Amino acid sequence: MPNTMRVQYKQKCVKCKKNYVLATSRTSYVLCYDCQKSSLIGEITEPAYKKLFSIPEEYYKENAFLRNIKANYLKYHSLSESQVTAFEKVVDQMKSEKKLGMK
Ligand SMILES: [Zn+2]
Numbered sequence: 001m002p003n004t005m006r007v008q009y010k011q012k013c014v015k016c017k018k019n020y021v022l023a024t025s026r027t028s029y030v031l032c033y034d035c036q037k038s039s040l041i042g043e044i045t046e047p048a049y050k051k052l053f054s055i056p057e058e059y060y061k062e063n064a065f066l067r068n069i070k071a072n073y074l075k076y077h078s079l080s081e082s083q084v085t086a087f088e089k090v091v092d093q094m095k096s097e098k099k100l101g102m103k
Pocket residue numbers: 013014015016017018019031032033034035
């Protein structure tokens with residue numbers, strides 16, 4: 001059976017060095033949800049980004065890439081177009097995986 005899924009592997013959180021994080025080749029800096037939680041809290045005022053980031057919290061728990069993008073936005077208050085596209089792509093993929101009962 002051909003494997004069309006993204007390659008995922010488990011990597012230890014760089015901060016607590018205790019929890020494992022499911023990372024993809026896209027994720028270079030991995031923090032577990034617990035360690036990154038505080039950098040995901042912040043006010044988002046721009047409607048487009050508000051909409052982009054209003055996904056179920058479990059998505060952020062499961063995916064380090066989504067956490068990194070949100071943390072980046074909260075830090076710099078902007079994202080590149082390719083970051084937005086990648087974010088939407090991952091969310092879509094997670095949505096369809098959940099619908100298919102793969103997760
Ligand atoms: Zn951690």
